Amino acid sequence: MPTCRSPLAFRCRRRLGGVWENPDPAIAAAQTGGIGLVSAAAVGGAVYGLATRKRREFMREWVTPLHEALAVPLGMSELTDPCRYLHVPRNFSDDDAEIRIDVPAHMRFNEDLVVDLIVKKLALENVSFTWRRAGKDTHVIVKKRQAPPKMLRLTDPGVREILAKMPESAPLIGFGAGKKKVSVDLDADSPHVLISAGTGGGKSTILRTICCQFIHNGAHAYVLDFKRISHTWARGVPGVTYCRDIAEIHDALIRLAQEGRRRLSLAEQLADDVLEREPWRVGPRLVILLEEVNATMAQLKRHWAKIREPGDPKESPAIDALAEILFMGRQVRLHVLLVAQSATARAIGGPEMRENFATRILVRYTLNAWRMLVPEVSPIPMPSDHNGRVQVVTRGRAQETQVLNLSNEEAREWAMSGVHSKGTTGPSLYKPPAPAAPADDFADAWSTSASELPPAPATEPPASHRDLAAEASVLTSSPAAVAPAADVPDTAAATLPAPPAPADDDQALGLREAYDNHLSEIVASLDALRRARHDDPEFPAPVGKRGAAFLYRVGDLKKWARNRPRAAPGTTDLD
């Protein structure tokens, strides 16, 4: 018996490897010479099975439909074997690929129609057609005319300048064919962006590229990343709140939805033309990076199941909050950049939720993923394996794009070199208790309240001023979270009158009631309050019980909430 070191075994292994790399010749051999021949050449059954499956899929999805469209216009029998005249390589979407179609020598067909059908059936963009009409060997060669660049870096000539000139609402994603700039305009196209890619497909790179440009222009970013390490570039960058664990993410989503509601009521009070002209008046742009939505949703559900109490709704309020944010229009300037490895409708909260993402970026997609996410674009462009090559779909049009590849250092530098570089800091998590505001109003230093609109400047302030507006929009609310940094305008904290001690401080209430009526301005969420009851030794003792629920003196809770130790500035604890 030959050992695995024998020359025969070595040759078999080599041949097997070759077949794996390029199965077509082996399949062709199998088809003409029979499977026995291939077996004799040591092609394992598994390899053969895999290769033929891929080939069948390729034939079914691309070659056969092309044949069905072309045969009649070319004046050929529909029974012709498509492989005899359609030479479509499996990698036909690659930049250097070449498609050859043999056509009848009589040339009595409509060339324009044939061209149109080839483009449509193979979902080609920017291709050239070279006809050979003379002689017997009549054919047409189809090649990409202009492909996106193979790689796009910040250091490439002119890229830095282009980035600097992109509109504030429309960061550059990358370049398409012919160096065409591809961007997503959150004001004009789509308030939210969906990124669908398998692992290693370049999700983090896309987010990094988009997000650092928003921060550069004065937006605040909320990175909801329970993997903790997806965006190390953003750590400590002014304007970034990094929520790493699921409790933080839960609270952040609830807070952000509250902020959205506050902005909606503010927007309602602004005349339409003012809102149109000065959209920043509802607050700075808030960009929410939601990494790995499939896993995050599952974690949010589990988290809620752990902390929810009798009487609480069954559904996670954080998931509801996300849905609410996604349904809010562009006027509130809350934008979700959502990443999904497999963006099933269920993973993102139902099929109607998907409709909120007018812009979808797909990378290394399966045909099923495409059909589910972009049913309006057909035929489906062939996915590319090229690093950083994606399809950006907006308004029913897919654009093949090479994503700008920023390193962590470059993204960080870009984020910090914009409006945030002018000596200001990121969003303060401080919100003063504001007893005058309605309980559900997300009162903050910038807006004071929905009814007290800031004076309207005649035009949008320059970027250097926008950041001050951004600064002043204090997003999250708890005094326990972060003390305002010294350079953050803290006018509201300084000028708001101390709340009068209301007579109802002596009431004994359950936590939910106390939160809803008295603490929602001071504590980030009911969950945060509940967690504190378990974790904080300083949490007030209950003063009674109603059924199974403990009752607390409202004044004690308020005092506790006001006096909790504050986290260090720059931390991201939202409660």
Ligand SMILES: Nc1ncnc2c1ncn2[C@@H]1O[C@H](COP(=O)(O)OP(=O)(O)OP(=O)(O)O)[C@@H](O)[C@H]1O
């Ligand atoms: N635009 C790009 N240009 C060139 N290469 C890229 C680009 N985007 C991604 N890559 C390559 O792909 C690799 C993976 O990218 P990235 O980390 O963004 O993927 P990911 O989908 O976030 O990965 P994971 O699922 O592991 O978090 C990068 O290290 C890089 O080599």
